Amino acid sequence: MAGLQITGIRKTFHEVVALEMVSLDITEGELFxxxxxxxxxxxxxxxxxAGFDKPxxxxxxxxxxxxxxxxVEKRNIGMVFQNxxxxxxxxxxxxxxxxxxxxxMRFTEIRRRVADALTMVDMAGLEDRKPGALSGGQQQxxxxxxxxxxxxxxxxLDEPLSNLDAKLRKDMREEIRKIHRRLGITMVYVTHDxxxxxxxxxxxxxxxxxxxxxxxxxxxxxxSPRSLYAAQFFGRANSLDVIVSSVSASAAGIAWGDRQLVxxxxxxxxxxxxxxxxxxxxxxxxxFAASDTKQNVLHGTLAAxxxxxxxxxxxxxxxxxxxxxxxxxAPREQISASVGDRVGVTFDPDAVHLVTExxxx
Amino acid sequence: xxxxxxxxxxxxxxxxxxxxxxxxxxxxxFAKTFYFxxxxxxxxxxxxxTGPVVLAAAAHSLVLSIVAVLLTSLIAVPLAxxxxxxxxxxxxxxxxxxxxxxxxxxFVGAIGIQRIFARYGLVNMLFGLAPFDWFAxxxxxxxxxxxxxxxxxxxYLNVTAALSxxxxxxxxxxxxxxxxxxxxxxxxxFPLMMPGFLSGAxxxxxxxxxxxxTPLVLGYRRLLAxxxxxxxxxxxxxxxxxxxxxxxxxLTVLVMFLFKRFFADDDLTIGSKGYRSRALxxxxxxxxxxxxxxxxxxxxxSLLPHLGLVLTSVAQQWFVTPFPTEITLGFxxxxxxxxxxxxxxxxxxxxxxxxxxxxxxxxxxxxYFVLRQRIRAGWLVDxxxxxxxxxxxxxxxxxxxxxxxxxxxDPLKNPAPLLIIGYAVRRLPYCxxxxxxxxxxxxxxxxxxxxxxxxxxxxxxxxxxxxxxxxNIIAGGIxxxxxxxxxxxxxMVLAVKKEFFPITRQIYAMLGMIPDGDYVxxxxxxxxxxxxxxxxxxxxxxxxxxxxKMFRM
Numbered sequence: 064m065a066g067l068q069i070t071g072i073r074k075t076f077h078e079v080v081a082l083e084m085v086s087l088d089i090t091e092g093e094l095f096x097x098x099x100x101x102x103x104x105x106x107x108x109x110x111x112x113a114g115f116d117k118p119x120x121x122x123x124x125x126x127x128x129x130x131x132x133x134x135v136e137k138r139n140i141g142m143v144f145q146n147x148x149x150x151x152x153x154x155x156x157x158x159x160x161x162x163x164x165x166x167x168m169r170f171t172e173i174r175r176r177v178a179d180a181l182t183m184v185d186m187a188g189l190e191d192r193k194p195g196a197l198s199g200g201q202q203q204x205x206x207x208x209x210x211x212x213x214x215x216x217x218x219x220l221d222e223p224l225s226n227l228d229a230k231l232r233k234d235m236r237e238e239i240r241k242i243h244r245r246l247g248i249t250m251v252y253v254t255h256d257x258x259x260x261x262x263x264x265x266x267x268x269x270x271x272x273x274x275x276x277x278x279x280x281x282x283x284x285x286x287s288p289r290s291l292y293a294a295q296f297f298g299r300a301n302s303l304d305v306i307v308s309s310v311s312a313s314a315a316g317i318a319w320g321d322r323q324l325v326x327x328x329x330x331x332x333x334x335x336x337x338x339x340x341x342x343x344x345x346x347x348x349x350x351f352a353a354s355d356t357k358q359n360v361l362h363g364t365l366a367a368x369x370x371x372x373x374x375x376x377x378x379x380x381x382x383x384x385x386x387x388x389x390x391x392x393a394p395r396e397q398i399s400a401s402v403g404d405r406v407g408v409t410f411d412p413d414a415v416h417l418v419t420e421x422x423x424x
Numbered sequence: 425x426x427x428x429x430x431x432x433x434x435x436x437x438x439x440x441x442x443x444x445x446x447x448x449x450x451x452x453x454f455a456k457t458f459y460f461x462x463x464x465x466x467x468x469x470x471x472x473x474t475g476p477v478v479l480a481a482a483a484h485s486l487v488l489s490i491v492a493v494l495l496t497s498l499i500a501v502p503l504a505x506x507x508x509x510x511x512x513x514x515x516x517x518x519x520x521x522x523x524x525x526x527x528x529x530x531f532v533g534a535i536g537i538q539r540i541f542a543r544y545g546l547v548n549m550l551f552g553l554a555p556f557d558w559f560a561x562x563x564x565x566x567x568x569x570x571x572x573x574x575x576x577x578x579x580y581l582n583v584t585a586a587l588s589x590x591x592x593x594x595x596x597x598x599x600x601x602x603x604x605x606x607x608x609x610x611x612x613x614f615p616l617m618m619p620g621f622l623s624g625a626x627x628x629x630x631x632x633x634x635x636x637x638t639p640l641v642l643g644y645r646r647l648l649a650x651x652x653x654x655x656x657x658x659x660x661x662x663x664x665x666x667x668x669x670x671x672x673x674x675l676t677v678l679v680m681f682l683f684k685r686f687f688a689d690d691d692l693t694i695g696s697k698g699y700r701s702r703a704l705x706x707x708x709x710x711x712x713x714x715x716x717x718x719x720x721x722x723x724x725x726s727l728l729p730h731l732g733l734v735l736t737s738v739a740q741q742w743f744v745t746p747f748p749t750e751i752t753l754g755f756x757x758x759x760x761x762x763x764x765x766x767x768x769x770x771x772x773x774x775x776x777x778x779x780x781x782x783x784x785x786x787x788x789x790x791x792y793f794v795l796r797q798r799i800r801a802g803w804l805v806d807x808x809x810x811x812x813x814x815x816x817x818x819x820x821x822x823x824x825x826x827x828x829x830x831x832x833x834d835p836l837k838n839p840a841p842l843l844i845i846g847y848a849v850r851r852l853p854y855c856x857x858x859x860x861x862x863x864x865x866x867x868x869x870x871x872x873x874x875x876x877x878x879x880x881x882x883x884x885x886x887x888x889x890x891x892x893x894x895x896n897i898i899a900g901g902i903x904x905x906x907x908x909x910x911x912x913x914x915x916m917v918l919a920v921k922k923e924f925f926p927i928t929r930q931i932y933a934m935l936g937m938i939p940d941g942d943y944v945x946x947x948x949x950x951x952x953x954x955x956x957x958x959x960x961x962x963x964x965x966x967x968x969x970x971x972x973k974m975f976r977m
Contacts, residue, residue, distance in 0.1 A: 113872070113876055114875075115875075134880075135872075135876055136875050136876070136878045136879055136884075137878075138876075141876065141877075142873065142876040144872070144873060146867075146869060148867070148869035148870050148872070148873040150873070150874075150888055161874065162877030165877055165878035165879045209873075209877070210876075213877070219876075
């Protein structure tokens with residue numbers, strides 16, 4: 064089977080568990096993200112795929128071959144490192160040509176491909192420069208060209224954009240997406256930046272403490288997080304600790320303190336009255352309540368409002384719990400409430416996502 | 425070859441080399457001290473170290489070392505602070521000149537400075553002072569003074585390296601918190617440079633504690649090193665020699681232990697993410713005047729031995745005048761033509777070259793296994809390899825004589841193999857540290873990028889890592905070679921026959937020889953100095969501000 068199969072990977076460093084039974088199935092040609100905070104094990108997993116570290120247990124297969132039995136240099140992998148790791152004693156073209164020389168390719172072919180690769184990343188004309196004479200963004204492009212030029216079967220990217228400024232980062236995201244679409248190569252991309260993952264990934268694995276918490280498309284993770292952690296790491300979320308009071312075929316009654324709220328029942332959800340859960344509502348699904356709104360209304364004090372260009376964020380203090388409400392900024396429909404005013408907020412039942420994972424009984 | 429096999433081979437090779445030429449001779453000296461007549465006994469050791477002569481010698485040596493540390497600190501710390509904080513005219517020249525004392529063993533400097541301060545020497549004649557030989561009765565003070573002048577660059581390099589590692593943002597944070605300059609120094613810079621300072625202090629202490637050449641030339645013999653040297657010839661008849669060596673080893677270990685226990689583990693060199701280089705200030709007028717005066721006095725003092733040596737080497741006629749009245753280059757010719765000198769130069773180059781090649785090979789291999797292969801006992805290997813920097817040459821040489829006499833390596837028959845190995849063992853830390861620093865700077869990702877591009881482990885090392893750390897390796901090699909040529913203690917103890925004399929032993933042998941031994945010895949000293957100065961300049965150019973790392977514990 065083509066693609067990358069990771070099965071039951073466990074890795075410890077001096078008794079500290081870095082990865083615990085990680086299994087993933089990455090489809091051929093997919094741009095797959097490993098997302099998570101520092102220390103969650105994503106880079107360790109990438110280094111194991113590359114062959115720099117060996118797992119304690121588990122297996123990795125790529126294009127049907129057992130990768131763990133193959134030394135690093137024979138795996139036919141390309142890799143873009145966090146700090147680019149361009150060899151400072153070699154010119155741009157020597158850096159890009161290196162992998163092809165290692166493969167014993169003919170000189171004319173190497174020259175042609177170096178030129179093509181540098182054109183692809185918009186670096187033509189800078190062949191003779193040393194890496195030290197390039198800007199961060201240019202180094203990043205050369206690193207990408209170096210990793211792709213020998214047409215590896217798999218491209219690994221370790222936080223490749225983390226050293227670039229915000230503007231350049233955005234441009235490079237689109238650049239990498241374009242290259243991925245053009246070459247159709249399988250890519251595994253490590254990042255801690257959820258925005259990067261959301262905007263680029265075909266699918267992603269969210270990781271925490273060495274484990275994969277959830278796998279899915281960015282939209283799936285955003286709409287249906289399986290845990291409070293997933294909801295909060297992937298996008299902003301309001302969370303309310305609730306107790307399920309009643310369950311019907313389409314809706315569940317939930318109690319948040321002495322307030323009764325209504326939530327849609329998740330597909331295949333196993334809810335029973337009396338169960339504890341966390342109700343998650345995204346800020347953009349909240350709105351200010353009209354005076355006649357009856358369902359799912361919470362009253363509180365407007366604690367802050369923050370204008371952010373396209374959107375405006377409001378923080379409402381509801382009996383000590385801060386809820387965030389986000390609206391698209393529309394000058395003609397300005398919200399008149401000021402900080403300190405009493406306001407009511409509301410949300411639709413199907414905007415409530417109930418999760419029970421990780422809830423203390 | 426599998427990783428496990430490679431590691432096993434590495435451990436075996438390292439254990440065989442260091443075990444035979446570092447551990448075994450040391451154990452041999454302990455055995456001679458504690459094991460005789462078929463049983464273990466403390467009697468000899470206790471009787472020796474409580475004897476009045478040894479007690480007094482040990483006390484003198486300890487006080488001498490402490491004084492040397494104090495004097496070098498007094499010279500080097502302000503100097504390092506000036507250089508690290510201020511921009512001033514002639515800075516490059518001054519920072520180059522402060523390294524000059526390193527290019528000459530202090531005992532050669534002693535020849536020069538004695539001439540400067542002799543009864544009718546430069547100082548008395550120039551300032552019209554009464555005829556008085558400053559160094560004739562100086563004894564202890566003279567040795568301490570000369571050692572301080574020779575050793576302060578090591579302290580200076582350590583402190584400068586420590587200061588350069590302090591992220592300027594750390595001191596700026598203190599400044600912006602409202603701390604005046606002296607508080608910034610006291611609360612931030614001083615604590616952060618402490619590990620570097622102490623590392624230099626330990627090297628100076630141990631060097632002074634076991635220096636043999638300076639006290640011999642100045643005729644101050646009431647030191648442990650001299651007492652041990654006097655007993656080398658009678659090693660098989662006088663058992664107190666090994667007992668004294670054991671005493672030196674124990675004191676050395678104690679100093680090292682105290683250093684490691686209390687200071688060495690503090691990693692205070694963490695820089696923040698936005699690290700940038702230190703911005704240098706322009707000194708105020710009074711500050712500039714003070715700095716120039718301070719640096720001037722230090723440079724004049726530290727260059728006096730060299731001046732004395734150069735003047736002696738060209739003095740055809742020098743009597744009752746400040747400077748020679750007649751100049752000649754004849755002594756250089758004599759030095760070059762002299763058969764003994766030619767043999768000693770050839771010997772030194774041979775011994776030092778072979779030992780340096782050995783050091784480079786071992787240093788790079790060990791650093792690679794410790795850092796890149798992440799061997800299990802990496803910390804232990806690091807500690808053992810660095811041990812010789814604290815192991816006095818006198819002790820190692822004494823151990824060799826005690827252990828290998830009567831074997832095929834007997835130094836009495838042919839000391840060349842043991843001199844080469846002894847030079848290599850004691851200078852291995854320089855090459856190891858240089859390669860280690862190089863590998864650290866280069867970072868494993870460069871090599872990984874090559875591996876993932878398709879290079880085999882060996883190809884990744886030769887095409888990527890080796891060129892990138894070449895400057896470090898060459899610098900480490902140059903320093904190893906230079907210090908091997910400058911080596912005194914091992915050469916004095918092991919080279920007994922003339923045909924095996926290295927340069928330093930030859931200079932010592934020529935001193936006092938009638939009619940012009942001192943002059944020819946001085947000429948030879950000057951030639952060494954020029955040769956070694958070129959070495960320091962080359963190493964400094966290659967290592968840049970990382971040169972100080974070579975003299976770290």
